[in-house]
Structure formats: C-alpha cells, structure tokens
Amino acid sequence: MDEHQVVWNEKVAEKLIKKLEKRRMEGSYAATAALAKEEVIAMITPGASVYRCGTMTAGEAGLWESIAEMPEVKLIDPYEPGIPPEEGLARRQQGMTADFMIASSNAITLDGKLVNLDGMGNRVAAMAFGPKKVILMVGMNKVTPDLESAMARVKHYAAPVNNIRFGLENPCVKTGLCSDCKSPTRICNMWSIIEGHMIEKRIHVKLIGEFVGY
Numbered sequence: 001m002d003e004h005q006v007v008w009n010e011k012v013a014e015k016l017i018k019k020l021e022k023r024r025m026e027g028s029y030a031a032t033a034a035l036a037k038e039e040v041i042a043m044i045t046p047g048a049s050v051y052r053c054g055t056m057t058a059g060e061a062g063l064w065e066s067i068a069e070m071p072e073v074k075l076i077d078p079y080e081p082g083i084p085p086e087e088g089l090a091r092r093q094q095g096m097t098a099d100f101m102i103a104s105s106n107a108i109t110l111d112g113k114l115v116n117l118d119g120m121g122n123r124v125a126a127m128a129f130g131p132k133k134v135i136l137m138v139g140m141n142k143v144t145p146d147l148e149s150a151m152a153r154v155k156h157y158a159a160p161v162n163n164i165r166f167g168l169e170n171p172c173v174k175t176g177l178c179s180d181c182k183s184p185t186r187i188c189n190m191w192s193i194i195e196g197h198m199i200e201k202r203i204h205v206k207l208i209g210e211f212v213g214y
C-alpha cells in the first residue's frame with residue numbers, strides 16, 4: 001500500500017463512515033488488518049459468545065485464534081477442523097443467538113450499502129437478524145461505486161475466488177468466471193443488500209486500509 005493509496009483509503013473511509021451513520025449503522029477505520037483485529041477484540045465484552053462466519057479478512061489477521069484464547073469468551077466456530085457436518089450446521093444455528101457475529105462483507109458501496117451473496121444463507125441471515133452485535137471487517141478493496149458494480153464484483157470475482165479456495169468443482173473454478181451454474185455446490189444462492197437497520201448501531205463496519213479478503 002503506497003502513500004497515495006493510503007490517502008485515498010482515509011478519505012473514502014471517512015465518507016463511508018458518515019454514510020453508514022445515516023443508515024443507522026456505525027463504522028470505523030483501521031489502517032491495517034493487525035490494528036483492526038486489536039480494535040475488534042477490544043469490542044468483545046467478557047462473558048460474550050462470538051459467532052465465527054466465513055471471512056478471509058478475519059482469518060488472515062489471526063482473529064479467531066486470539067478470540068479462542070480470550071478467557072470467558074465462547075467462540076462458536078462452525079469451521080473447526082474435524083467436526084462432522086451436522087455439528088457445523090448445529091453451530092451455525094447456535095450462532096444465530098450469539099452476542100457477537102464477526103464476518104466480512106463481499107462489497108460495500110460508496111453510499112454505504114452492504115452487498116453479500118451466500119450459499120447456505122446463515123451468514124446473510126445473521127447479518128440481518130439474530131446476533132446482538134454484527135461486526136464486519138471490510139478491506140478497502142471491497143469498496144465499489146454503486147450497487148451494480150458491487151454485485152458484479154461479488155459474482156464475477158469474490159464468488160469464483162471463493163470457489164477456488166473451497167476446492168469446489170463448480171464451472172467457475174475451471175474458467176475463473178461465473179456461468180450462473182445450477183450446481184448442487186453452488187455458493188451463490190442468496191443475495192443480501194443491507195441499506196440500514198432499525199436497531200441503531202447493531203451493525204459495525206470496521207474498514208481496513210489494506211487489500212484484504214476477496
């Protein structure tokens with residue numbers, strides 16, 4: 001990240017935070033993923049339960065390991081290696097009533113809309129309703145000018161790259177491009193566009209001044 005990109009990140013993040021506040025959400029900015037991680041950890045209260053959702057951004061920052069080490073904090077982790085699929089599903093259901101949910105957003109528009117696409121729907125459902133507090137760690141690489149470009153980013157970049165990451169056999173893994181498949185392992189089933197929330201400040205967007213996640 002060179003100095004010119006840093007200036008752009010700071011200016012755009014400042015504008016985005018104001019847009020989020022107008023939508024009854026809240027935002028903050030950290031220059032690096034490492035700083036973002038520390039700031040997110042500081043938001044978690046003793047005795048809380050934390051629902052881990054699919055996010056490369058948090059994983060790359062080492063957030064889950066740090067939360068797992070926090071005394072009195074219960075990490076609800078559907079991605080724990082070795083657990084059977086039914087346990088993963090049960091933990092996703094438990095996560096819906098957690099104190100905190102931590103995820104990323106596939107994209108955020110310049111006017112503060114959060115755009116996401118899910119295969120199973122647990123992440124977008126919990127973003128909308130369930131966990132008391134939603135914290136989204138979002139790299140500035142996910143900022144798009146408008147809704148159309150946000151959806152294009154998600155469908156034609158984030159989804160194929162995530163397919164490659166998961167080792168799936170969907171067509172986009174071979175071509176790198178979405179062909180709107182109808183595969184049983186399609187990860188692109190449910191769109192969510194969050195334009196605001198009735199519960200003020202329930203959703204906190206932690207913007208990160210680095211290119212992190214997809």
Ligand code: SF4
Pocket residue numbers: 155159160163170171172173177178179180181182183185186187188
């Ligand atoms: S719809 Fe299918 S081909 Fe398109 S990105 Fe999703 S999984 Fe890949």
